[in-house]
Amino acid sequence: MQPTDHVWVVILAAGEGRRVQALTRDRRGRPAPKQYSLVGGHTTLLDLTLARARRLAPPERIVAVVAAQHRRWWVSELAGLPARNVIVQPENRGTAAGILLPLMWILRRDPFARLAILPSDHGVAAEETLHKAIIDALACAPRPDSGMVLLGVQPQGPETDYGWIVPKAGGGGPLRRVESFREKPDAGTAAELLSREGMLNSFILIVGGRSLLALFRTSLPQLWRSFRPMLESSQVGFRSERNLSRLYQSVPTFDFSKDLLEKAADTLWVHQVPACGWLDLGTHDRLTCHLLKQGQHSLDGPPAGVTRRQHRTPRLRPTSREATEPAAGAGTRAVA
Numbered sequence: 001m002q003p004t005d006h007v008w009v010v011i012l013a014a015g016e017g018r019r020v021q022a023l024t025r026d027r028r029g030r031p032a033p034k035q036y037s038l039v040g041g042h043t044t045l046l047d048l049t050l051a052r053a054r055r056l057a058p059p060e061r062i063v064a065v066v067a068a069q070h071r072r073w074w075v076s077e078l079a080g081l082p083a084r085n086v087i088v089q090p091e092n093r094g095t096a097a098g099i100l101l102p103l104m105w106i107l108r109r110d111p112f113a114r115l116a117i118l119p120s121d122h123g124v125a126a127e128e129t130l131h132k133a134i135i136d137a138l139a140c141a142p143r144p145d146s147g148m149v150l151l152g153v154q155p156q157g158p159e160t161d162y163g164w165i166v167p168k169a170g171g172g173g174p175l176r177r178v179e180s181f182r183e184k185p186d187a188g189t190a191a192e193l194l195s196r197e198g199m200l201n202s203f204i205l206i207v208g209g210r211s212l213l214a215l216f217r218t219s220l221p222q223l224w225r226s227f228r229p230m231l232e233s234s235q236v237g238f239r240s241e242r243n244l245s246r247l248y249q250s251v252p253t254f255d256f257s258k259d260l261l262e263k264a265a266d267t268l269w270v271h272q273v274p275a276c277g278w279l280d281l282g283t284h285d286r287l288t289c290h291l292l293k294q295g296q297h298s299l300d301g302p303p304a305g306v307t308r309r310q311h312r313t314p315r316l317r318p319t320s321r322e323a324t325e326p327a328a329g330a331g332t333r334a335v336a
Contacts, residue, residue, distance in 0.1 A: 036073035125277020152199030158190035163201035178268035
């Protein structure tokens with residue numbers, strides 16, 4: 001079996017990015033989620049994530065999770081994927097639901113699926129290094145039914161805005177068992193985790209579909225029970241806009257890292273990513289750092305009512321296609 005056999009890539013692209021909206025504006029001067037905004041060069045973070053995904057799986061095995069209210073951006077950005085592979089969340093119910101929803105759909109199509117989960121808000125300086133790390137993790141991952149592999153990144157200090165992975169002592173080779181997982185610790189705890197050779201969680205995950213479903217069932221049974229009818233349903237339109245809207249009215253909100261990974265640390269493995277300039281762009285300081293490395297020295301967008309000609313400072317904006325798309329909610333499609 002090849003490392004990428006039965007591999008499905010799940011792109012997480014439903015975030016709002018509220019903490020950095022002051023830096024991520026579209027060409028009309030409106031705040032835009034960071035995954036749909038240009039961050040240096042001429043491409044978006046979502047474009048870059050799609051490029052990573054295409055090196056792992058064909059388009060028919062790439063699934064993107066998006067938010068209904070972002071339609072004006074994703075309808076063009078994801079035009080290269082089959083329509084049924086664009087999974088539209090009617091509202092935000094936390095990262096756990098955002099992963100369980102595509103997992104249920106994928107397992108209906110491929111019971112032997114292995115998932116590579118990619119966030120769409122990362123900056124990476126050396127793409128080839130990251131790609132090789134993902135391929136290596138796929139190749140040396142344990143059996144699809146024996147746990148999840150997290151890609152860990154070497155910390156620069158006692159970071160408090162990431163999840164921390166502490167590997168078990170004495171493990172050899174690139175893949176190590178995890179002793180503990182701690183999501184966003186305080187400064188004192190982060191310093192202690194750093195002293196124990198802890199790594200930062202990149203949130204790039206490799207896991208067998210059935211193994212992940214079992215983790216949901218044991219760690220988040222309330223959420224699993226909410227979604228279970230979707231897996232067992234024989235209806236073609238179980239993912240229709242109406243059905244998902246009804247489901248999401250009662251779906252509990254859980255954080256995948258805090259509410260699942262912390263509880264399931266004894267089932268986790270970690271594969272360390274060599275230095276590749278990886279950065280989660282979820283905060284003002286990290287996004288600013290990434291932009292400066294990209295040569296974009298000013299971060300201020302134009303004030304409301306001020307044209308680009310009047311305000312010559314470079315800013316983040318989505319591709320030109322966005323200007324031609326209808327507003328969110330105007331004819332949002334139901335994906336069956």
